Amino acid sequence: xxxxxxxxxxxxxxxxxxxxxxxxxxxxxxxxFERKGQGVGGMLKRAVTGEGLPLMAVRGQGEAWFAxxxxxxxxxxxxxxxxxxxxxxxxxxxxxxLSYEIKTVKGSGIAGGGLFNSVFSGQGRLxxxxxxxxLVIPVSAQAPVYVDTDAVVGWTAHLETSLHRSQxxxxxxxxxxxxxxxxxxxxxxxxxxxPSEVTPQKDQx
Numbered sequence: 001x002x003x004x005x006x007x008x009x010x011x012x013x014x015x016x017x018x019x020x021x022x023x024x025x026x027x028x029x030x031x032x033f034e035r036k037g038q039g040v041g042g043m044l045k046r047a048v049t050g051e052g053l054p055l056m057a058v059r060g061q062g063e064a065w066f067a068x069x070x071x072x073x074x075x076x077x078x079x080x081x082x083x084x085x086x087x088x089x090x091x092x093x094x095x096x097x098l099s100y101e102i103k104t105v106k107g108s109g110i111a112g113g114g115l116f117n118s119v120f121s122g123q124g125r126l127x128x129x130x131x132x133x134x135l136v137i138p139v140s141a142q143a144p145v146y147v148d149t150d151a152v153v154g155w156t157a158h159l160e161t162s163l164h165r166s167q168x169x170x171x172x173x174x175x176x177x178x179x180x181x182x183x184x185x186x187x188x189x190x191x192x193x194x195p196s197e198v199t200p201q202k203d204q205x
Contacts, residue, residue, distance in 0.1 A: 006072050008073060085118070133195065
């Protein structure tokens, strides 16, 4: 898996990999694309998130290019023993060596804020998309990081999460429209944030 350009990921397929349905923009070689239904051996669930993200398996030998709505693409390496939690709307493609399960983000007493996440484990690469160039922010035990729940893409899963309400920041950021809620991340790891919030129009697609 490699980033071909800012908007596209190229994947040299040798046997099998998984991708978001409809994300393939070109391919060459001997490849088969198969829609994923209820899943194989419980690993592939009906959806990657609460909202549902249909997946396809890509099998064979060849090269495939993946993109989604001209969003920026980047790759996260998941190391053995690590886990990475990510919002399903940001998943583009991933190695077959990774498995995932759907979890609700701990401490996120609100539903619908994209806080059903897919937790990826195993060892391999995860291709993600987001609006704009993603920011990768280190989190340390001494310095927790607060992120907007609409802007967060994913984080290393062993970080502790909790919701943090800040009236004063909300007043500044949203023109006094009330209370803002951030996700507070504590521990050792990193968080990926996109430099734009979801607009309501974008959410409907």
